[in-house]
Amino acid sequence: MRSTDVTGFVPRGAARSMTLAAACLLATLSNSLAQTQESYVVTTADGAQLRCGQGAGFYRIGRLDAGQVLAVIGESNQWMHVYTPLGTEAYVSHDAVIASLDARWVTLRTERSLRHVNPRTGKRGSWKPMFDAPLPAGTRLQVVTFEDSEAARQRAYRVIAPRGATAYIEASVVRAATADEIALFKASVGAPAGHGDLLRPGVEIVGPTGPSDTQDDSQRTPGGEFVPGSDGQPDRSESVPGLLQPGTPDRLEAAFQAVKGQPALEAEYDEMIAEFRRAIEALGDRPDIQPLRAAYQQRLDYLLLRKEIQAARLASRRSLEDLDKQTESLADTLLEMDKNRRYVVIGRLTTSIVYDGQRLPLMYRIQSVGDRVPRTLGYLKPGAGFDLAAKVGRVVGVEGTTLLDQSLRLNVVTPTRVDVLTPEQTDADSPEAPPTDPPADKPAGDG
Numbered sequence: 337m338r339s340t341d342v343t344g345f346v347p348r349g350a351a352r353s354m355t356l357a358a359a360c361l362l363a364t365l366s367n368s369l370a371q372t373q374e375s376y377v378v379t380t381a382d383g384a385q386l387r388c389g390q391g392a393g394f395y396r397i398g399r400l401d402a403g404q405v406l407a408v409i410g411e412s413n414q415w416m417h418v419y420t421p422l423g424t425e426a427y428v429s430h431d432a433v434i435a436s437l438d439a440r441w442v443t444l445r446t447e448r449s450l451r452h453v454n455p456r457t458g459k460r461g462s463w464k465p466m467f468d469a470p471l472p473a474g475t476r477l478q479v480v481t482f483e484d485s486e487a488a489r490q491r492a493y494r495v496i497a498p499r500g501a502t503a504y505i506e507a508s509v510v511r512a513a514t515a516d517e518i519a520l521f522k523a524s525v526g527a528p529a530g531h532g533d534l535l536r537p538g539v540e541i542v543g544p545t546g547p548s549d550t551q552d553d554s555q556r557t558p559g560g561e562f563v564p565g566s567d568g569q570p571d572r573s574e575s576v577p578g579l580l581q582p583g584t585p586d587r588l589e590a591a592f593q594a595v596k597g598q599p600a601l602e603a604e605y606d607e608m609i610a611e612f613r614r615a616i617e618a619l620g621d622r623p624d625i626q627p628l629r630a631a632y633q634q635r636l637d638y639l640l641l642r643k644e645i646q647a648a649r650l651a652s653r654r655s656l657e658d659l660d661k662q663t664e665s666l667a668d669t670l671l672e673m674d675k676n677r678r679y680v681v682i683g684r685l686t687t688s689i690v691y692d693g694q695r696l697p698l699m700y701r702i703q704s705v706g707d708r709v710p711r712t713l714g715y716l717k718p719g720a721g722f723d724l725a726a727k728v729g730r731v732v733g734v735e736g737t738t739l740l741d742q743s744l745r746l747n748v749v750t751p752t753r754v755d756v757l758t759p760e761q762t763d764a765d766s767p768e769a770p771p772t773d774p775p776a777d778k779p780a781g782d783g
Contacts, residue, residue, distance in 0.1 A: 375408040376513035376521065377416060377505075384509040388452040388464035390415045392738055392747045393681025393702070393713045395454045395461065397503060398424070405513050405521035406505065413737075414507045419500065420466070422525055425480055426450035426497040427462050433477070433493060442493050444475045450497055459483060459492045460663060461706035466501035486601070487657040489664060585628060588615060592635055601650060605643040612636040663706050666731070666758060679733035681749055682757070683713045687728055691715060700724050702749070705731055714738065714747030722754050731758040 384400045390412065397420075406418040428450055433442035447470040454462040477495040485491050513521070588611060595608045616632050619625050683702040691699035699717055703710035716734060718724050736751040 374518075376518045377406050377408055377418070377510035378513045378517055379404045379406070379505075380509055380511055384505060386418075386420070386503045386505050388454075388503060390417070390504045390678070391680040392740070393679070393683060393734075394464065394504070395452075395456065395704075397452045397454070400505075405517055406510070409502060411507060415504050416507050416510060417502060417504055420497065420503050422499065424466075424497045424501055424503075425453050425494055426466055426501070427453055427459055427492045428477065428495055429489075430482070430491040430493060435479075435493075440479055442477050442479055442495065444471060444473050444477070446473045447471060448473075450495070450501070452501075452503070453494065456711070457707050459485070459490050460660060461704075463664075463706070466497055466503075468502075471498070486653045487660045489657075490660055588612070588632075592639075595639075600642070600646055601653070603642065603646065605639050605646060609636060609639045609643065612639065666705060679735055679755075680738045681713050681747075682733045683731065684710065685716070685724065685727050685730060685732045688715065699748070700728070702732070702734070712746075714749050716749050716751060716754075719751060722751060724754065727754065727756055730756050733757050 379400045379402055382402050385396050386398045386400055387394045388397050409417040432448045433444055435442050449465040449470045451462045452464045452466050480494040483492050483494060592608060595603050612632050612635055616629060619629050681702055683704055686701045686703055688699055688701040691697055699715040702713045702716055704713055733755045734749055734751050735753040736749055738747050738749050741748055
């Protein structure tokens, strides 16, 4: 009997399974290859909107001219995930960096995220990170400007973002780039080849700072320069009663006019009030100096009124600073929500007078969070099981599909899930407007 070689024998069922497994493996490899291939698109019209997230509910970070080439990371639900153009600006908190003496560069003290700039709100509403991970300590960033604020948490540097920042653009406003457009684009940004070389985060890491940058930060201005006279020596001045003599009428008037010209919140009203009170006291009650005494009193009354207005505005600023802290905390909460779930829109749910279900179909209005004047982000269709009426006044995150009604120019969201992200809004959430200055009428004797 002839022996049978069974080395290559495979049962039929096993052969079928192996064939299916091989097909799945080939499909996976094909998808992986497609994802690693370079892809570029070109904007087809001026004003194409670049957004910080995937969906019309995320804030706009800029508008692009027609012909702008963008390197593509991926595409999903009619949105292109792209690298931002070189030169895109970002926010970094002032306390997270060390400024150079010429204020042209800042260096990160610790690892820190850069935030996409919200051109509508400035630092207050700019909450979306530009990178998947924080930039490392020692990253050197070119400064565009320093934005000061009464609220310490809103002080920030506006900087040029390193390569590798990402954003989103609608697929309907771009087309595939030609080979010539891609070659010209790569040449314009100095790229050797490939996404990895072209747009890998190009941060510059610096070593320990030199002697000129190791001074006490308490002596620095926001721009990084040292305060003149801050030599570290103890203050040897003494408090001596009567050290300054009352000023002459001409000098008092010059100082008074100078204080009138100062910004309202920074004006030295207290010091000028004290000077006029001392001058009035020094005049005495002689009849021949009563006109001068009356002129001094008029200026004193004016300063006292301005001081009251200043105090009221400072109190209002402190209230706004508290509101800023609450807004930033809310922005952080929304950021965490965005990390864990993909929402097409996040905002405060309100009712609509137009789409109230009586005259026109019932829809709920979604407004922006963090803006002084909320913007309408879109309208939410009601659906079974969502109970949107119970969520009115709260910040919600919505999953679903977003369609732009071309005739009405508004975004209509069909939800598949609606999550409540914050408690219901109260009256305390709405800041009072700061008091308006009265007309700066000249006191008697000016002219």
